[in-house]
Every structure is written in structure tokens, then in C-alpha cells.
Amino acid sequence: MATQTTAKKKPVKQTEAKAAKKDTQKEMVTVFIMGKAHEVPADATIMGAIEYAGYQIKRGAGCREGFCGACATVYRMPGDYKIYTGLACTTIVEDGMWLSQLPAIPSQKPVYDINKLDPNVATFQRLYPEVFRCVSCNTCTKACPQDLEVMDYINAAMRGDIEAVMDLSFDCLSCGLCAIRCPAEIVQYNVGLLARRLYGKYLAKESKQLKKRIQEVKEHKFDKEFNELMKMKKEELKKKYYERDTE
Numbered sequence: 540m541a542t543q544t545t546a547k548k549k550p551v552k553q554t555e556a557k558a559a560k561k562d563t564q565k566e567m568v569t570v571f572i573m574g575k576a577h578e579v580p581a582d583a584t585i586m587g588a589i590e591y592a593g594y595q596i597k598r599g600a601g602c603r604e605g606f607c608g609a610c611a612t613v614y615r616m617p618g619d620y621k622i623y624t625g626l627a628c629t630t631i632v633e634d635g636m637w638l639s640q641l642p643a644i645p646s647q648k649p650v651y652d653i654n655k656l657d658p659n660v661a662t663f664q665r666l667y668p669e670v671f672r673c674v675s676c677n678t679c680t681k682a683c684p685q686d687l688e689v690m691d692y693i694n695a696a697m698r699g700d701i702e703a704v705m706d707l708s709f710d711c712l713s714c715g716l717c718a719i720r721c722p723a724e725i726v727q728y729n730v731g732l733l734a735r736r737l738y739g740k741y742l743a744k745e746s747k748q749l750k751k752r753i754q755e756v757k758e759h760k761f762d763k764e765f766n767e768l769m770k771m772k773k774e775e776l777k778k779k780y781y782e783r784d785t786e
């Protein structure tokens with residue numbers, strides 16, 4: 540049960556109270572989420588700010604770590620004519636930011652059988668003819684939160700240079716932000732995906748290490764470790780993940 544204390548508290552002077560309030564205010568910023576103003580912590584990501592403001596994100600969130608591309612967001616800043624793009628899970632809010640998350644971006648994606656395709660420019664011409672409407676404006680590159688040379692990989696697709704498309708688009712998250720800005724209405728990330736599939740199927744050199752590892756998996760060499768992982772709690776798994784060796 541809560542009890543009332545009899546000890547006299549030191550009265551907080553008006554000026555101190557004001558200063559304390561000001562300090563708290565310093566750490567908050569105003570952002571406009573789908574047109575409505577909200578006070579949110581200044582160090583929040585856009586995704587954190589949306590949730591802090593009381594919205595539940597049902598679509599438009601996945602990994603929350605900048606890997607899955609599910610949280611494409613567009614925003615404008617006061618007095619700035621530019622439209623900015625970013626991932627909601629990794630972009631920190633700024634005062635006055637006017638933002639909207641784009642939970643899904645419609646895209647052209649033809650169905651194909653990779654076994655029946657040729658790894659050449661004719662395949663791009665047939666499946667993604669709009670690629671050849673590129674006007675080299677570089678807007679896609681500016682929109683990319685991964686800092687990829689998007690225009691360069693589209694130009695490589697026009698030349699049929701599958702290896703270059705594969706290489707330049709390798710870190711694409713399929714967030715779709717390039718596609719919504721493209722005046723030629725190209726869906727760049729699907730073009731990159733096609734190139735990576737063509738490269739993997741027809742052009743990549745055989746990897747002896749991969750072959751060996753697949754054989755080891757088939758021989759159940761890693762079953763014990765795999766079973767241990769399956770039994771781990773989420774926090775343990777997280778710790779293990781962040782402590783892993785990476786190149």
C-alpha cells in the first residue's frame with residue numbers, strides 16, 4: 540500500500556522546474572506521422588517514433604535492423620523542397636519531419652522459369668522491356684538507402700552485363716524506394732534479382748567449398764549444433780548472433 544510521507548520535500552523553485560522541463564523538451568522533437576503532429580524522443584528511429592506515438596505497425600516492419608527492406612519511408616523537412624527516402628528502422632527522426640511509411644510498393648514481376656532463360660540482354664528485353672526507357676537521371680541512386688549505384692546496374696542490364704548487375708545490386712533489400720521515384724517506371728530491384736538468379740544459374744564458377752559443405756550437411760555433420768540452436772531462448776540466440784565472427 541502506498542503511504543504518504545511526512546518528510547518535507549525541498550520545494551523546487553519555479554526556475555529549476557522550468558529548466559528541468561526545458562531539458563526534457565530538448566530531448567523531444569515534433570514529427571508529423573501521416574499528417575498528425577506527435578512529440579517523440581529525439582533519438583528514436585522513425586519506426587520507434589511511430590510506435591511511441593501509439594501506432595501499431597502491422598505491415599512495413601520485419602527485421603528492424605536494416606536488412607529486410609520492409610520499412611520504406613518517405614519524408615520531407617520544413618522549408619526544403621526535396622523528398623527524402625529512408626528505412627524506418629534505421630533512420631533517426633528530425634524535428635519537423637513529415638513522414639509516411641509505405642508498407643507495400645506495387646511492382647511488375649513477371650513469372651519465369653529460370654531453367655528456360657538465356658543469360659543475355661534478350662532476356663531483359665523480353666521480361667523487363669521498360670529497362671530500355673531509362674533516361675539516366677540517377678534519381679534511383681539518390682533514393683537508395685543502401686547507397687547502391689542503382690542507375691549503373693540498370694545501365695549494365697541494358698548492355699546485358701549480368702555480372703555487373705549482380706555485383707552492383709548485391710546488397711539490394713528490395714525496399715522499392717528506387718522504383719517509386721523512377722520516371723521510366725522501372726522496378727530496379729526485380730531486374731537486379733533476375734540478374735543474380737541468371738548469374739547463379741549460368742555464369743558463376745562452381746564453388747568446391749560450397750559443394751563440400753552441402754555434402755557435410757547431407758551427412759548430418761551439423762545436426763548436433765543445429766539442435767542446440769533450436770533449443771536456445773531468444774536472448775541467447777541474439778547474443779550468439781551478435782558475437783558471431785563476420786568477415
Ligand code: SF4
Pocket residue numbers: 608682683684685686687689710711712713714715716717718727728
Ligand atoms: S536498389 Fe532500390 S530496392 Fe534495392 S535497396 Fe536500393 S532503393 Fe531499395
Ligand code: SF4
Pocket residue numbers: 672673674675676677678679680689690693720721722723724725727
Ligand atoms: S530513376 Fe529510372 S530513369 Fe532515372 S536513372 Fe534510375 S532507372 Fe533510369
Ligand code: FES
Pocket residue numbers: 599600601602603604605606607608609610626627628629
Ligand atoms: S524492418 Fe527490415 S529493413 Fe527496416
